[in-house]
Structure formats: C-alpha cells, structure tokens
Amino acid sequence: MDPTPPRNNAVTVADVARMAGVSKATAARVLGGYGTVSDRVREAVTLAARNLNYRPNELARSMTTGRSGTIGVVVGDIENPFFSLAVRGITDIARQAGFTVILTNSGENTETEKAAIRALLAKRVDGLIVSPAMESDVDHLEEAIRSGCPMVLLDRGSRTLGVDTVVADDGHAAEDITRRLIAGGHRRIAYLTACDTPDHRFRLPSDISTGSVRRRIEGFLRACHEAGLSGMEDWVRLGALTPAETQRIVTAMLTDKHAPTAIIASDSVIGLDVFKICRDRGIDIPRDLSLVSFHDADWTSVTTPPVTVVRQPVYQLGEKAAKLLVERLNGNGGPASRVVLKTELVERASVADIPAEQMSEARQEKV
Amino acid sequence: MDPTPPRNNAVTVADVARMAGVSKATAARVLGGYGTVSDRVREAVTLAARNLNYRPNELARSMTTGRSGTIGVVVGDIENPFFSLAVRGITDIARQAGFTVILTNSGENTETEKAAIRALLAKRVDGLIVSPAMESDVDHLEEAIRSGCPMVLLDRGSRTLGVDTVVADDGHAAEDITRRLIAGGHRRIAYLTACDTPDHRFRLPSDISTGSVRRRIEGFLRACHEAGLSGMEDWVRLGALTPAETQRIVTAMLTDKHAPTAIIASDSVIGLDVFKICRDRGIDIPRDLSLVSFHDADWTSVTTPPVTVVRQPVYQLGEKAAKLLVERLNGNGGPASRVVLKTELVERASVADIPAEQMSEARQEKV
C-alpha cells in the first residue's frame, strides 16, 4: 500500500491507463462509460482510477462532445422571492436531468443581460432560460438562438422570438382583481410597477418592455374600460425601482387631493414597500386604502391585515421552463410552445368596499 | 446518448485567421488579447471576427490555461432569503472580478453536497464557496482543498479544515438576546432550529453539525448558565425542517403545561412559521409569547407586532467570502483567515417582559 496521496490532481486517463496496463482508449471507455470493455479490464481500470483518485475533466469532455451539461439562467434579480422560487424550480429539474445551472443576474438591465448571454454562450451552455429585461430589445437572444442554443423564456414572452415560453396568466389575473375592486366601488385605482419609461410616464402598454407587467397593465385597463372608466392610464405609476423611489411615488399619490382608494402592487417587493409606507403614515389598510399585490410571498398572509394577492405558480413556472428546455436538449423537436399557467386570486383582508356615500362622492370628483 | 445538436456557430480562430490572411497564432493573439500584434493586423483580424460573428470558446481556453473563470457555490437552500441575499453578495463581487458563478443547492444534505462538489470539481471551477451542511463530515471538502481548489467557508466554519471562513457573530448574538430575555423575566425560553439529530433530541452542542446553529445554541446555553438557569438543554428543539414539522413542534410546546414564554427562531423561515402558528392559535405576541428571530428578513418589520430580530450582515457575508476567494485566486497567499462579522440586535415589539407576579410563579414551577 502506498499511502502517498497524489498532490496535484493532474491525474488523466493516460495515467490510469498506464497503471491499469491498458491503452488510453480503453481506459477512457470505462471511465467515460461508453463503448464495450471486458469485465476484467473494466475492473482493473476502475481500481487504478480509484487508487490514483482520478477525477474526470468535464471541460475536456465537453470539448469533444460539444455538450457541457450546463444550463444558463438569466433572471432579473435573485433576491426577489419570485425569482428565487422560480430558480429553485429550475435547478431541481435540471439536476434531476443531469444538468448543472449557471445563474446570472441581469439587474433588469439589458446591457448586463447581453453581457451575461455572451458569457454563457462562451461557456458553451447547452441551453438558456431567460427572463428578458426588455421584450423590445432581444437581438442578443435572437442571435443566441440562431447560433443553435435552445432557449426558454420565463415569465416574459416575445412575439418576435419563436421559442418556448412559460408565463403566468397575468392579464386575466389583473383583469379579475381590477374588476373586483371596481365592483367594490373603487374608481381611483393605482397600478404600481418597477418598470419605467424614459420620461417616467405611462401612455400605452406598448411602452412597457417587461412582458409580464405589460400584460397585467393591459388587463387592468381592459377591466377599467369594460366598466366605463376612462383615463385610467394616468393611474399607472412607473419607476418603483427602489424603496426610496416607491416611497416618493406612493407618498405623492397618497397626499394628493385625488388620492387612490386602492393600489395594485406589481410584485411582492413593491407590495411590502407600500405596506410599510402605509404603516409609517398611519394609513389604515383596508379602511383608508385597499392593497393588492402580485405574488403570494410568504409574509403576505401574516401581516395585519393579511394581504390579498394574485397567487402565481412560481415554482411550477421554473419547473416547466426547465422541463421544456431539457426536452429540447434531448432532441425532441417540434414547434415552440407557449405555456400559460393559471393564477389564483387569494382574497384576504387588505381590500374593502367603498361605502355608498363615498362612492357617489368619488363619482362627483370624477365628473 | 443523443446526437450533438448542430451548432452552426462553429467559427474558430482558424476561420478568422484564414479570412484575415494571417496565421492561427496571430489571430489568436488579437482575439485572446495577449502577446503583441501590429495595428494593421489587429484591425484585419477584428474585422474578420466581426464578419464571421466569431465567439470565443471558453471551454477550449480553459483547457489550456487551466482556469475556467468560474466559482462554484454550494448553499443549503437558495429559497431561504438568507442564502439568496448572501448569493447576491457573492455574484456581485464575482462578476466584478470577472468570474461567473455556478450555484448549487445541497438541501442541507451531505450526500447531495458531495455530489455537488464532485460535479463542480469536474467542471474545473477555479474556487469554491461552501456552506457545509455538516461540519463533522467534510472529507469531500478536505479532498477538494488537497486537490488544489481554493475554498471559502460561508456562515459555517470548521476547525479541522484550515481554510478562509466568513461567519457572523452568532454566539454572541444568541447570548445577548438570551440575556435580554432572561433580564425580562423569561425562564422558559425555547430555541427552535431546523437542524436535527438522529433521535431528534438535543443533548450537547457538539451534536449539532451546522456550525452557525451550534454557535448560537452555545451562546444561548452560556447566557442561561450565566444566569444560573440549568437544564435549558431541554428547551433546544430540533427538526423544524418543514412548516408541518414546525407546527407540530410549536403546538406541542404551546399546549404543554410548561409552555415557553419565549421562542428564539434560528432563521427567518422558522420565525415566520412560528408567527403564523401563533396567529392561527390566537396566541398574542408578545403578551402570551415573546418571539425573536435570527435574520432581519424584510417582512419582520411589517407584522403586528413587528418582530425583534438578530440582524446579520448577510449580503456582506457573501461579499467578503467572494473577496477572500478572489484574492486567493489572484495568487495572494498567506494563512487562512477567519472573518467574524458583527451582528446587531434589532429590538422591535415581539418581546415583552414577564410581569412580576408571573415571574415568581415561573420560579416556583422551576423549583
């Protein structure tokens, strides 16, 4: 027994082959688990590998096979519970299918996203799962696809890119909750999102480059229009990128003569910020203000009052995206599919109807 | 097993060289940004590369250089806000230093952790950042280090492994908060963690294999001992791995004749579960029960009452770990350092003192 452990792990198939007294090719066959080898040789090679503490070099393997066993994921912000959960769904499926995941943050910035895609492509990932920061700027994605890298879009789609897409039913979700608010007598309903436009003002849904948010705003406006409410575009507020920005926007709205009676938060991070601001300003939810948030984050059920939310199947969103990608990677062709996962309105206690007398008052103001 | 998907982007340095009318070596020099080339040639090669839409193959590059430009990260659970935030700190620093990050989940399971390390090593990561699931079982980590892969331990240390370590001051934090509770008259203080032992019972801190949790429990017991409280080991409750398990444990405690007057939750996920259980059971925090949680998660400030927490510099924990690793990767040697980041007790409103009459009663029960 030679107890001297190999210092540098520069053990290669050649070393193992030499020790086992076979050719490099044969050793590689048993080590790589391909081809056919006699049991005797297999044993000898396995033993030698163990003795030498052989570690396969995936890089070299990838070089020849062309597959890296890696999936690249680009999300807006891992810190956002929405993405953490989706990423969890992705990695669970990926690992199950024998892939590892390289995770990158775009910070919802297209330039960073481009750099990330480039780096991922350079690392020769087998496939890509992306939440595009901007639907309007997807040249880098298109190029990645053209170069032969399968891609699945997560949470945000693209009409021009013909790729597999997994999104939630955001439009209908927004429509439902808006209808619900209107039925409760609300007329001044604000929709608050982190998305932004150059001049920070909202005019048309097409100005919104984040697909999921655009679909929600469209749903919001659809419900408003259906109820005969006009000019609701003014209630779509953009740029809630940071707690400070959110505070500025919400405070401005709340101190205005025409303060909203309800706020729809586009994600749970903003929802939490709004909740904090209300608490700090002594605004009673839902008496003074109704609040609805997208994403059923863990904390929403535990506040006073608990928050009414749109529950998206976030983990499943990630799972489904990974499954679609793995299928493609396994050679299953076919046309690009668009999967739309159902959402669910979870009514808790942060929404209240507007009393009748205030309703007429509200109507007067509208006129 | 399946045929390699066709990558039409098979443009190599050779192709670029041919088009630019130079040798492979020269083209590689400008493409790789090393060596010296004349401006005229540089221009020609750059142009050819752009025309051909050349993409460097990082895999091939890594093969020869021996560096992959990749850092492997193994955490317990990305979904846990603690890790999401730490990972954010890691990736920010890594990207800044030109590294990409491969993220893997151990699920706090040593076997999964071993597999992850193996896969990461096979992918030839330049370095590793790990939150070991078990301090007692680190052979795979030791081997990784021996094979020459720099490693930084995050949140959890190891006495046997002589590597850079970044942890929070968990022991003192637990000591402080325990002391604070005892000063407020609490005697029946439960410490609740997801960590577990084979028989689900706690005897000695050394039974706890998760370093950070062990240090916290040690701090808890230290403060108890200091105050003359004995037998507090019985108040350390293990196995709060899932909401259901947590519910079982907490309900059992709360319905016991000797119910705790305070609970210390070992992380924000458990803290939230405890909060939910109390709300469901109509237990008034802090009147009926005081609650303290580790990790200043975003929701803790917004509940009623807001939760007193131990604030750890989680993002900085990740940052520091990544910085240490990058330094090692840049060749800066030196002995392994152990960085301990300060925590802060954020007193909110989930802790109340025990009224004098109940205190004596509690003492009696103790006797």
Place this chain on the structure above:
DNA sequence: TTGAAAGCGATACCAC
C-alpha cells in the same frame, strides 16, 4: 474487445 491516432479550439513556446 482493444489500440493507435486524429481531432476539439484555444494557448504558449520557440524560431524567424
């Protein structure tokens, strides 16, 4: 079943 040798796509050393 096994072995010899040709790549994969880049880097690096060494002449010129």
Place this chain on the structure above:
DNA sequence: GTGGTATCGCTTTCAA
C-alpha cells in the same frame, strides 16, 4: 511582430 507546432484531457473513428 509573426508563423509553425506541441499541448491540454478527452472522445471517437478505424484497424487490428
């Protein structure tokens, strides 16, 4: 400066 060429560790024909 520039061009040839060995090399990295593995997979993969093609013969034997």
